[in-house]
Amino acid sequence: MKAGVLYSGGKDSSLIAVILQRIGLEIELVTANFGVYDSWMPASKSASALGFNHRILKLNKEILEKAVEKILDDGFPNKGIDYIHNQVLEVMANQYSIVADGTRRDDRIPKLKENQIRSFEDRNSVEYINLQSFGYNTISRFSSMLFKVKNEESSPKNNSDYEIEIRYLIDKLMGEGKSKTIFPKHYQTRVTGWK
Amino acid sequence: MKAGVLYSGGKDSSLIAVILQRIGLEIELVTANFGVYDSWMPASKSASALGFNHRILKLNKEILEKAVEKILDDGFPNKGIDYIHNQVLEVMANQYSIVADGTRRDDRIPKLKENQIRSFEDRNSVEYINLQSFGYNTISRFSSMLFKVKNEESSPKNNSDYEIEIRYLIDKLMGEGKSKTIFPKHYQTRVTGWK
Numbered sequence: 001m002k003a004g005v006l007y008s009g010g011k012d013s014s015l016i017a018v019i020l021q022r023i024g025l026e027i028e029l030v031t032a033n034f035g036v037y038d039s040w041m042p043a044s045k046s047a048s049a050l051g052f053n054h055r056i057l058k059l060n061k062e063i064l065e066k067a068v069e070k071i072l073d074d075g076f077p078n079k080g081i082d083y084i085h086n087q088v089l090e091v092m093a094n095q096y097s098i099v100a101d102g103t104r105r106d107d108r109i110p111k112l113k114e115n116q117i118r119s120f121e122d123r124n125s126v127e128y129i130n131l132q133s134f135g136y137n138t139i140s141r142f143s144s145m146l147f148k149v150k151n152e153e154s155s156p157k158n159n160s161d162y163e164i165e166i167r168y169l170i171d172k173l174m175g176e177g178k179s180k181t182i183f184p185k186h187y188q189t190r191v192t193g194w195k
Numbered sequence: 196m197k198a199g200v201l202y203s204g205g206k207d208s209s210l211i212a213v214i215l216q217r218i219g220l221e222i223e224l225v226t227a228n229f230g231v232y233d234s235w236m237p238a239s240k241s242a243s244a245l246g247f248n249h250r251i252l253k254l255n256k257e258i259l260e261k262a263v264e265k266i267l268d269d270g271f272p273n274k275g276i277d278y279i280h281n282q283v284l285e286v287m288a289n290q291y292s293i294v295a296d297g298t299r300r301d302d303r304i305p306k307l308k309e310n311q312i313r314s315f316e317d318r319n320s321v322e323y324i325n326l327q328s329f330g331y332n333t334i335s336r337f338s339s340m341l342f343k344v345k346n347e348e349s350s351p352k353n354n355s356d357y358e359i360e361i362r363y364l365i366d367k368l369m370g371e372g373k374s375k376t377i378f379p380k381h382y383q384t385r386v387t388g389w390k
Contacts, residue, residue, distance in 0.1 A: 001336070016328075022217040024340050098333070105312070105327070117300070121330060132300065133211075133328040135316060138293070141196070145219050 002026040003129070004096030006088065007054065008160045009046035011143035012102030014191045016131050017052060018146060020100060028096070029054040031160050032088045034064035037168040042190060043160035049193040050147075057095075063087045067162075068169050077166065077182055078109045084162045085110030093124035100129040106136050110162075148193040154186050161188075197221040198324070199291035201283065202249065203355045204241030206338035207297030209386045211326050212247060213341060215295060223291070224249040226355050227283045229259035232363040237385060238355035244388040245342075252290075258282045262357075263364050272361065272377055273304045279357045280305030288319035295324040301331050305357075343388040349381050356383075 005017045007029035021027045029047045031040040033056050040056045047054035063084060071080035085101075089112075092099045103111045112120060112128070121128050131139065143149065156164050167179035198215050202208045202224035216222045224242045226235040228251050235251045242249035258279060266275035280296075284307075287294045298306045307315060307323070316323050326334065338344065351359050362374035 019214055019218065023214065023337050105309070114300070117330070121332075127330060127333045127336070129330075129333055130328055133325055135312070135322060135324075137316075138322045138324055141322070142218050 001098065002028060002096060003098035003100055004028050004030050004092050006092065006099075006101040007031050007043050007047060007052075008102070009043035009190050010102065010161075011147060011149060011189050011191055012104055012131055012139060014046065014050060014102075014147060015134075015139060015142055016100050016102045016129065017050075020098075020129065021052075025098065027052055030057050030092065031055075032057045032059055032084075032091075032162070034059050034061045034165050036061065036064065036172075037156065037165050039156065039160050039164035039168075041160070042158050046191045050191065057088070057091065059088065059091060064165055064169060068166055068173065071166065071182060072170065072174070075182065077163070080166065081162055082110045084166075086112075086116075089120060089128075090124070093120065093126045096126065098127045098129065103130045103132065104136065104139055105132050105134060143189070143191075144195075146195055147191045148195055149189045150192050151187055151189050154188045158190055159188055196293065197223060197291060198293035198295055199223050199225050199287050201287065201294075201296040202226050202238050202242060202247075203297070204238035204385050205297065205356075206342060206344060206384050206386055207299055207326055207334060209241065209245060209297075209342060210334060210337055211295050211297045211324065212245075215293075215324065216247075220293065222247055225252050225287065226250075227252045227254055227279075227286075227357070229254050229256045229360050231256065231259065231367075232351065232360050234351065234355050234359035234363075236355070237353050241386045245386065252283070252286065254283065254286060259360055259364060263361055263368065266361065266377060267365065267369070270377065272358070275361065276357055277305045279361075281307075281311075284315060284323075285319070288315065288321045291321065293322045293324065296326075298325040298327065299331065299334055300327050300329060338384070338386075339390075341390055342386045343390055344384045345387050346382055346384050349383045353385055354383055
């Protein structure tokens with residue numbers, strides 16, 4: 001049985017893929033893209049370093065535009081990112097009967113609440129799996145057991161999160177640098193291979 | 196690194212043990228016992244059928260007595276079972292730096308809420324892991340991929356849940372058959388080996 005795993009190239013989405021593969025599922029790593037910037041490339045490299053199949057899920061640019069609108073209205077990214085994630089999951093549910101992502105127990109955004117998970121599974125007749133079983137320390141532990149990683153300041157060259165295309169579009173619409181006032185500088189961990 | 200996994204011999208606790216072993220942890224399956232009835236025996240058989248180490252965690256009978264008191268007061272088992280589970284976890288946290296159980300996303304009792312998990316991990320400097328990542332259908336799917344199981348009416352001979360010693364003590368205190376008025380008849384799945 002095949003599972004579609006939303007994939008950013010980070011340790012969380014890499015870990016859920018490994019767990020599901022080791023239980024015996026066939027894994028397809030999937031990175032969403034809205035056609036404004038090729039932000040899927042770092043994820044694709046991580047997937048290939050781990051030996052997983054990887055594909056790009058091309059999505060309607062309108063989803064990204066609506067998210068950017070929300071984010072500019074709010075002045076912060078949370079609701080817009082959550083909106084994108086929910087839309088991406090709905091498309092995934094049309095293509096896979098098992099849909100997984102790397103959201104952890106202590107993640108806040110993007111994340112499905114328990115009633116949203118029930119609704120998502122029931123409406124779409126899919127199974128949804130995330131990393132809710134595990135906390136931050138456990139995932140760091142597993143990651144260091146399993147993966148070679150690179151820790152670096154997040155940039156469009158090394159990050160496949162929704163954030164990258166959102167920032168690209170914000171800067172295009174509002175002027176270079178505007179996205180920096182909404183998204184804080186942050187470090188991220190990218191998986192570069194097996195330990 | 197060793198993880199202590201609370202183990203009943205059912206598919207949920209078997210699955211979390213398999214997942215953690217396949218990520219690379221050393222697994223010790225642990226069944227709590229309060230010394231009133233040898234309810235750990237079915238769990239021990241399942242553990243051995245899967246090739247896991249298994250031990251019995253001998254606990255103070257007062258915990259069981261307090262749970263039974265609650266259950267008789269309430270007329271239903273939920274709070275008493277939750278009380279036992281919390282007490283067992285606290286003892287586990289003194290013995291393992293990673294503590295796991297088989298509670299699922301859609302389980303209600305026994306189960307730690309998110310704030311209880313945070314408190315349990317922080318107070319004890321442990322990592323806590325459960326099956327919250329997965330829903331009922333996914334766990335049935337994984338179980339049928341991995342395990343030979345037996346589905347049968349729950350009895351003291353085939354079940355290692357807390358329920359067994361609780362019922363034994365209730366019947367001893369209140370007269371044979373009393374526990375039947377509190378615990379409904381139910382079917383259960385016991386793991387008997389690998390597929």
